[in-house]
Amino acid sequence: xxxxxxxxxxxxxxxxxxxxxxxxxxxxxxxxxxxxxxxxxxxxxxxxxxxxxxxxxxxxxxxxxxxxxxxxxxxxxxxxxxxxxxxxxxxxxxxxxxxxxxxxxxxxxxxxxxxxxxxxxxxxxxxxxxxxxxxxxxxxxxxxxxxxxxxxxxxxxxxxxxxxxxxxxxxxxxxxxxxxxxxxxxxxxxxxxxxxxxxxxxxxxxxxxxxxxxxxxxxxxxxxxxxxxxxxxxxxxxxxxxxxxxxxxxxxxxxxxxxxxxxxxxxxxxxxxxxxxxxxxxxxxxxxxxxxxx
Amino acid sequence: xxxxxxxxxxxxxxxxxxxxxxxxxxxxxxxxxxxxxxxxxxxxxxxxxxxxxxxxxxxxxxxxxxxxxxxxxxxxxxxxxxxxxxxxxxxxxxxxxxxxxxxxxxxxxxxxxxxxxxxxxxxxxxxxxxxxxxxxxxxxxxxxxxxxxxxxxxxxxxxxxxxxxxxxxxxxxxxxxxxxxxxxxxxxxxxxxxxxxxxxxxxxxxxxxxxxxxxxxxxxxxxxxxxxxxxxxxxxxxxxxxxxxxxxxxxxxxxxxxxxxxxxxxxxxxxxxxxxxxxxxxxxxxxxxxxxxxxxxxxxxxxxxxxxxxxxxxxxxxxxxxxxxxxxxxxxxxxxxxxxxxxxxxxxxxxxxxxxxxxxxxxxxxxxxxxxxxxxxxxxxxxxxxxxxxxxxxxxxxxxxxxxx
Numbered sequence: 001x002x003x004x005x006x007x008x009x010x011x012x013x014x015x016x017x018x019x020x021x022x023x024x025x026x027x028x029x030x031x032x033x034x035x036x037x038x039x040x041x042x043x044x045x046x047x048x049x050x051x052x053x054x055x056x057x058x059x060x061x062x063x064x065x066x067x068x069x070x071x072x073x074x075x076x077x078x079x080x081x082x083x084x085x086x087x088x089x090x091x092x093x094x095x096x097x098x099x100x101x102x103x104x105x106x107x108x109x110x111x112x113x114x115x116x117x118x119x120x121x122x123x124x125x126x127x128x129x130x131x132x133x134x135x136x137x138x139x140x141x142x143x144x145x146x147x148x149x150x151x152x153x154x155x156x157x158x159x160x161x162x163x164x165x166x167x168x169x170x171x172x173x174x175x176x177x178x179x180x181x182x183x184x185x186x187x188x189x190x191x192x193x194x195x196x197x198x199x200x201x202x203x204x205x206x207x208x209x210x211x212x213x214x215x216x217x218x219x220x221x222x223x224x225x226x227x228x229x230x231x232x233x234x235x236x237x238x239x240x241x242x243x244x245x246x247x248x249x250x251x252x253x254x255x256x257x258x259x260x261x262x263x264x265x266x267x268x269x270x271x272x273x274x275x276x277x278x279x280x281x282x283x284x285x286x287x288x289x290x291x292x293x294x
Numbered sequence: 295x296x297x298x299x300x301x302x303x304x305x306x307x308x309x310x311x312x313x314x315x316x317x318x319x320x321x322x323x324x325x326x327x328x329x330x331x332x333x334x335x336x337x338x339x340x341x342x343x344x345x346x347x348x349x350x351x352x353x354x355x356x357x358x359x360x361x362x363x364x365x366x367x368x369x370x371x372x373x374x375x376x377x378x379x380x381x382x383x384x385x386x387x388x389x390x391x392x393x394x395x396x397x398x399x400x401x402x403x404x405x406x407x408x409x410x411x412x413x414x415x416x417x418x419x420x421x422x423x424x425x426x427x428x429x430x431x432x433x434x435x436x437x438x439x440x441x442x443x444x445x446x447x448x449x450x451x452x453x454x455x456x457x458x459x460x461x462x463x464x465x466x467x468x469x470x471x472x473x474x475x476x477x478x479x480x481x482x483x484x485x486x487x488x489x490x491x492x493x494x495x496x497x498x499x500x501x502x503x504x505x506x507x508x509x510x511x512x513x514x515x516x517x518x519x520x521x522x523x524x525x526x527x528x529x530x531x532x533x534x535x536x537x538x539x540x541x542x543x544x545x546x547x548x549x550x551x552x553x554x555x556x557x558x559x560x561x562x563x564x565x566x567x568x569x570x571x572x573x574x575x576x577x578x579x580x581x582x583x584x585x586x587x588x589x590x591x592x593x594x595x596x597x598x599x600x601x602x603x604x605x606x607x608x609x610x611x612x613x614x615x616x617x618x619x620x621x622x623x624x625x626x627x628x629x630x631x632x633x634x635x636x637x638x639x640x641x642x643x644x645x646x647x648x649x650x651x652x653x654x655x656x657x658x659x660x661x662x663x664x665x666x667x668x669x670x671x672x673x674x675x676x677x678x679x680x681x682x683x684x685x686x687x688x689x690x691x692x693x694x695x696x697x698x699x
Contacts, residue, residue, distance in 0.1 A: 003520065006601050010516035014509045014532070014572055021569035022535045025546030032546075039549060090310050093303070101310060103685045105317050109692070110681045112630035115670050118653050119324050122663045129340040131323055163320065168692060175689050175697055210697060217693070224539040227632045231653050246541045253545045254637060266542040277537040281530050284696045 026270075033263035040257035052264035062248075062265075069244045072154060072161075073222045079162045080218060084169025085211065091170070092177040102174070109167045114227040120160045121147055121232050132159075150241035153233050157242050160228055165218060172214040176207035209287050216280045220273065226250065245269060324674070328667035335664050350668035356484030363412035364480045367473045370405055374470035377401065381463050398465035402442060405469035409435045409476060416483050423490055426644055427482035430493055434479055437500075438472045487642075488651070488669055495647040498560055499628035502567035507621045509568070510575025511583075511613070515605055517576065518583040519591075529577070533694065536573040540633035548637055558643040566634055571624040574694065578623065581695030582616025583609065619687040622680050629677065648673050 001009070033052055035045035056062055091102060108116070123131045124146035133143040146156040180203060188198045226246040229236050235251065236243030243251075249269065253262035326344070327335060328351070334344040380386075381394065388394060413431055475496055481489035513532075517525060547566060548557070556562030586609060594604045610617075632649045639646040641654045652669050655661065681688070689697055 001600065001602055003601055007516045007520045007522065010512040011522070014513040014576060015528075017509065017569055017572060018532065018535055021547070021565065022538070022543065025543070025550055028549065029546040032549075039552070087310075087313055090306050090313070093306070095303075095307055095310075099685065101314060103682055103688075104314055106685070106688060107321065107678060107681055108317060110626060110677050110688075111321075111674055112632065112649055112677070114632040114649050115630075115652050115673055116320070116324075119327075119663075119667065119670055120320065122327070122661075122666075123320055123323060129335065129337050131319070131340050134340050163317065167317070171689055171692065172697065213693065213696070220537060224541075226539070226541055230632075230636075246539055249539075249541050249545075250633075253541075254548075259545065259549070262545055266545055269539060269542055273537060273539060273542075274534060277534050278530075280537075281533055284694070285526070287696065 029263040029266060032260050033267050035260045037260040038257050039253075039259040045260065048260075052261050053268070056261065056264055056268065064240070065243055065245050065248045068154070068240070068242065069223060069225070069246075072157060072225065072242070072244060073219060075154070075158045076161045076165075076222050077215065077218050079158060080166040080169050081211075081215060083162060084166040084214075085173045087166065087170040088173035088177055091174055102171075106167045106171055108164045109171075111164070113164060114231055116164070117160055117228040118231040120156075120163075120228075124156050124159075124232075147233050148238055150238045153238055153241045157225075157228055157232060160232055161222065161225070164228075165221075168218065169211075169214050172210050173207060176210035177203065180206045213280075213284060213287060216276075216283060220276050220280060223273070223276070321674070324667050324671050327663055328671045330664060332662075332664055336660075350664040351672075353662075353665045354486060354488040354668055354672070356481055356486040356489075358417075358485060361412075361415075361417070361480055361484050363408075363415060364477055364484075366408055366412065367477045367480065370408060371470045371473040371477070374401070374405075374466050374468075374473065378463055378466040378470075381466065394462040398462055402465060402469055405473065406435075406439065406442075409438065409472075412476070412480060416480075421485075423487075423644070424483060424485065427479065427490055427493065430497055431476075431479040431483060433497065434472070434475055441472075442468070488648075488672075491646055491648045491651045492672070494560070494645055495629055495649075498563045498567060498645070498647060499625050501560070501564040502571060502628050503621050503624040505564065505568040506571035506575045506624050507579075507617060510572050510620065511579050511610075511617060513572075513576045514579035514583050515609060518580050519588075529580075532573045532576050536570065540631075544634055544637045547634075551638060558639045558645050560645045563635065563638060563645055563647070566638070567628045567631065570631070570634070571627055574627070575620050575624060577694040577696075578620045578690065579613070579616060579695075581690065582613050582620070586612045619684060619691065622684050623687075623691040626677055626680060 032045060034047060034049060036048050036052075037043075037045035087105065091098070091105075095101075122129075124133075126133055126143040126145040126148065130143065130146075132146070133140070137143070144152055146152055146159075184202050185198060188202060193201075224246055225244050229242050229244055229247050230250075233242045236247040245265075246269075249262060249265050252258050252265060326342075329346045329348070330341070330344050331347045331349060334341050388397065413428075413435060416428060416431070475493075478489045478493045478496065482493045516522065517529060522528065551557045551562050556565075590608050590612065591604050594608045595601070599607065630649065631647075632653075635647045636650045639650060641651060648669075652666065652673065655666055655669075684691070
């Protein structure tokens with residue numbers, strides 16, 4: 001077998017699988033997005049041009065869901081960033097059982113969001129034996145209805161997502177912190193630099209590329225958020241207080257079976273995600289290149 | 295000065311301890327709730343002191359009681375772990391006739407025989423799900439035997455290096471792993487819905503992991519070693535398929551599977567999860583293969599190996615760690631996956647995995663949190679174990695192999 005044949009034999013199965021299971025269905029949904037079609041009805045798709053798109057873009061409710069999503073992304077990613085980076089700063093020293101402690105902290109991010117998210121509903125509950133309300137009870141007059149009060153429901157989702165994913169930030173920040181050469185700090189000590197100066201001038205610049213990767217990754221992931229909202233606040237409730245774009249898309253496609261419109265919505269989402277992931281991969285390659293040079 | 299530094303050090307450690315408590319409390323609470331009686335769960339304030347009871351776990355078991363073979367398997371799982379621990383901790387000299395290798399052979403044969411015995415002694419089939427469970431059990435036995443033939447160390451006896459010793463000790467763990475799966479299979483056959491779904495999760499996760507890692511390793515080797523036109527674009531394309539929101543992808547897949555009759559089938563989900571994981575496997579494996587020096591291959595090529603032989607005999611053995619790490623990550627992803635399983639299976643259906651079923655327990659009135667907690671804990675346990683085993687590769691795994699330490 002020549003090298004060329006081997007190369008093809010090795011790559012082609014993966015490519016064919018991805019084309020069959022990703023590209024082909026996406027093309028089909030592109031076709032459907034220009035049609036009126038309900039998957040629950042026997043009627044064939046009827047061509048209606050860009051009307052699905054124009055209706056969606058003119059619908060103020062859709063922008064409301066985008067707003068909800070943006071609100072969630074900003075709150076959750078910011079919280080994860082600060083908590084995760086803070087934890088990494090705390091952990092960036094030698095102590096006994098460090099590996100064990102770090103892994104314990106990393107546990108939440110490996111667990112199934114939907115299964116753990118469901119149980120969080122019990123922890124956050126306000127009527128029977130809610131653990132969080134119990135711990136907060138010295139500071140509160142009455143228990144907070146985390147998942148039933150529209151005003152705080154989003155906060156509940158943010159809390160659960162932060163519990164799950166701040167370890168992710170911590171892991172990456174810790175990798176960045178441990179790669180900072182000790183000699184830099186020693187040199188700064190000789191010059192009697194303050195702790196704040198060392199943090200600002202040495203730690204931050206050297207860790208920021210990795211932190212940015214983590215931020216981008218989390219932003220994209222949070223943007224797609226579906227699982228936790230599905231179980232924690234019962235499909236984006238109360239009302240539409242926590243209905244993210246993904247959740248709305250799910251309802252459109254599998255509750256109302258408005259397939260044509262859902263396909264159009266999916267494409268709007270797709271364009272945003274592809275743009276985001278483009279930035280992400282470009283950046284990933286750059287950091288990789290820098291890492292190889294040093 | 296020194297004492298002040300010490301004080302700061304301990305203060306920080308105290309903060310770390312608080313953080314660990316905060317992060318672990320929800321997981322502990324799952325365990326605690328699963329061990330409580332119903333009357334201890336539905337109190338107004340959470341109860342921290344309670345009588346331990348196993349009634350929630352009993353709710354997950356088959357309604358007609360647990361078959362005796364389950365305990366047989368449980369015993370084998372424990373004995374396997376004990377043997378492994380014993381031989382790893384103590385350097386025991388065994389008589390020649392009963393070498394570690396022969397002992398492993400005997401132990402694994404016993405396990406395979408138990409599997410066959412328990413398969414033959416299964417209760418008569420009543421429902422369709424039980425027929426499916428039986429088929430899955432048979433599949434498990436076949437897979438076990440194939441796995442033994444492929445990875446069993448007794449095929450080669452290359453002297454008593456520490457490497458072969460390590461491999462021989464590992465044979466004691468194999469029955470423990472397969473035995474755990476067999477327990478799920480026996481309980482599913484007994485009529486336990488929950489273990490039927492766990493078995494589905496294992497089959498779908500395992501099948502898709504084997505396919506994804508296999509395909510991914512091949513593609514990663516090609517991307518790592520050959521010049522490919524538009525390599526960066528292709529790699530970006532592969533990664534971007536993973537970045538798509540599941541809800542977006544699942545709409546056309548749903549239509550496609552409905553047309554092809556693949557909905558609520560094991561094959562359909564395995565195919566989808568393979569697609570989902572293969573991009574991840576390619577990126578992660580490329581990182582691992584990039585690290586193997588090219589000189590190894592060049593030397594093998596000079597010795598007259600073909601490219602393919604080089605791949606089999608040089609690259610694959612060198613990347614065993616990478617393959618294992620990638621496989622565990624694919625397994626965890628498939629195990630935890632929710633959106634695809636929710637749309638493409640039906641609750642109570644044939645191929646439904648554990649996550650949609652655990653979450654569909656949402657009743658209109660009160661929820662049985664004890665039962666949910668028990669199911670959740672059983673579901674989380676393997677992931678937690680794998681997380682600890684994989685802890686040195688976690689960083690790589692979550693960043694698609696971009697960040698290495």
